[in-house]
Amino acid sequence: MKNKIRDLRTARNMTQEDLAEIIGVSRQTINAIEKGKFDPSLPTAFKMSKLFKLPIEQMFLFEE
Amino acid sequence: MKNKIRDLRTARNMTQEDLAEIIGVSRQTINAIEKGKFDPSLPTAFKMSKLFKLPIEQMFLFEE
DNA sequence: TACTTTTGTAAAGCAAACTTTACATAAAAA
DNA sequence: TTTTTATGTAAAGTTTGCTTTACAAAAGTA
Incomplete structure (x- = not known):
């Protein structure tokens, strides 16, 4: 799973x-x-989502 | 964190x-x-999101 | 009622998310 | 250049997501 957290x-x-x-x-x-x-827990992802004002799906790119 | 999985x-x-x-x-x-x-891992949440065709935020209600 | 499917839950164990401590390197600032 | 700040990473330990096995209870069906 890729993510845009650093950016x-x-x-x-x-x-x-x-x-x-x-x-x-x-x-x-x-x-x-x-x-x-590693991937963040769901609660951690939600906190980042709230801070950056972006949906989780836009911050974390899930790939099977 | 509440969720709508059962429904x-x-x-x-x-x-x-x-x-x-x-x-x-x-x-x-x-x-x-x-x-x-307990809360699902982020990958598990993404799989549910894909299956139910709903964004994670709409299936899981995060509350501090 | 009897039978079958579905759900609830518990215990033991494994794996992944996360912690603290610690140190080394890189980059920025004085 | 020297000092400070920011990042990278490792090791050991805790917590939580998840597994398997197992059984009991609830709900649906014959």
Whole structure:
């Protein structure tokens, strides 16, 4: 699953640390998600959706 | 997090077992999600979204 | 009623999401 | 160049999504 988190974050001049604090996860978790190491949980995806004002489907690209 | 999985499933005359097989999880997992025992992973949510032809946000109601 | 299907749930175990600590590298700023 | 900030990554541990097995109860059907 690809995602646009890094682009959305940097476009807002936020650091991984900033985003992590707002979302309520660790900086390493943001880094891992941006790097595609693993997918976020549904609650984490929802929090990002709310912050970036974009539907989950537009931030995360699901591919079978 | 509330969800409409049970309604969507029964509206299509599917059993938990049917849905589980299509989505690729166990029947107990479907039951737990319907009962709100836990949230599905993002990939599982995407599969349901595809099957029911509804955006994730319309199937799962996130509440802080 | 008797039988079959569907649902609910519990226990034990595995895997993935996430944590904390820690350190190394890269990039930006002084 | 020196110092600070931001990013990358690793290791060990916790939590949660999910599995299998198993059984009980509810609901539908003969």
